[in-house]
Amino acid sequence: MTTRFTSLTIESPDDLIFGHAPSPVQITPEIVAGGGETLPELNYTLPHGAELNAARLDQVRNTYRQMAAGALQRAVELEIPRCVIEIELVFEMTLNPAWGEAIIRDTREVIEEYKAQGVHTALRATIADIRDRTRPPRNRSSEETALVLESFERCAPHADILSIESTGGKEVSDEALLMCDIGGGTFALGWLGSNDMEFLWSRIVEIAKKHGKVAGATRPAASLIPRCNLRGSAWCRKCWRRWCAPWARRVRWWPWNAVRGVRTRTAPMKARCSRPSPAFPLPWKANRRPAPTPATSAMWPCAAAICGATNPHPMRSCSAGLRRRSAWKNSGTTAN
Known part of the structure; x- marks a missing residue:
């Protein structure tokens, strides 16, 4: 039964x-x-x-x-x-x-x-x-x-x-x-x-x-x-640097912030000021942004979509992210 x-x-x-x-x-x-x-x-x-x-x-x-x-x-x-x-x-x-x-x-x-x-x-x-x-x-x-x-x-x-x-x-x-x-x-x-x-x-x-x-x-x-x-492999670090990290610098929300009004969780100050490492690929200049904790997946757009979070700028695929990153590079724009 x-x-x-x-x-x-x-x-x-x-x-x-x-x-x-x-x-x-x-x-x-x-x-x-x-x-x-x-x-x-x-x-x-x-x-x-x-x-x-x-x-x-x-x-x-x-x-x-x-x-x-x-x-x-x-x-x-x-x-x-x-x-x-x-x-x-x-x-x-x-x-x-x-x-x-x-x-x-x-x-x-x-x-x-x-x-x-x-x-x-x-x-x-x-x-x-x-x-x-x-x-x-x-x-x-x-x-x-x-x-x-x-x-x-x-x-x-x-x-x-x-x-x-x-x-x-x-x-x-x-x-x-x-x-x-x-x-x-x-x-x-x-x-x-x-x-x-x-x-x-x-x-x-x-x-x-x-x-x-x-x-x-x-x-x-x-x-x-x-x-x-x-997430901890060389392939994923490459993926993170190419399209996750640049994108993370422009977006203020994370998968666990799917419910409106919930305060975004931040990592300790030392972690937020850290540089990207193989075990914990933090976004660049992470001390200015809510930093991901180890619970965050490098493929967080997928996790966010499954959790029901609303993304104002949807990234439909990895290739789309790479195209955006390439466009930013060609335009000479620096992400902050």
Whole structure:
């Protein structure tokens, strides 16, 4: 049975309080999410570039044990009574469900060891969604789909929370992102991603109930993460300098200022006076303008349009922006 929500459970922003929820969730006998306590959640994975294969599996398992033990030992020293550890399985761990199960089981053993020292820890297992390994993906009937569900079954006995970052609609949203196609991005996230999450959610809940665990969440994060990666890449910095930054110097509004009367959020003075950097491409002379925070996407015209903001000077495409920039250069006009 499908439940339709037509209103927000928390209607007032003033009621959004860390550690409080209208319906608290009992994760373990010692840990309640939303019951008045803010729980620190630690997420870690293999170092960048590390290989995972059958020959190195024992070494990888030992690495995960050391990471869990190091984190919980620190919790003991800081006298943190309750926390959450999230293990995001990498691609190979879902492709070989037994590997992911071994990692989750090893982490559970470390958690049980530190429980005697007064640290109660919940374990979240986030399964890697490998269904988009082939394009176009068959998200409901492929071999990869079966491996994803098998990974949930294998990890459920050792984890407390089951989650996934789904890839539904990613094959459309990736291209839409690069082409500044707002309609394509909206269709990918609003329709394809939502339908895929509904498909996955029903199966995750079924597995969680069977093992007495908590179905954590599913979201099309795999479609959103490329925006973060693209924003920090060389291509995006080039894109920012060519058409986002010059345009930003002429426009006084930002995506989060879509509601009239809301005060535009500004970054600290040091950040607003900073020069563009690979990690944080601020617009030039940003100390004169409301500076973007890390929540801002370099492709903010797309985000603004989806949020419903009204742009008095619409930029219809990247090519249009480049043409404007070229016209400014040829005219000798300097943007201030």
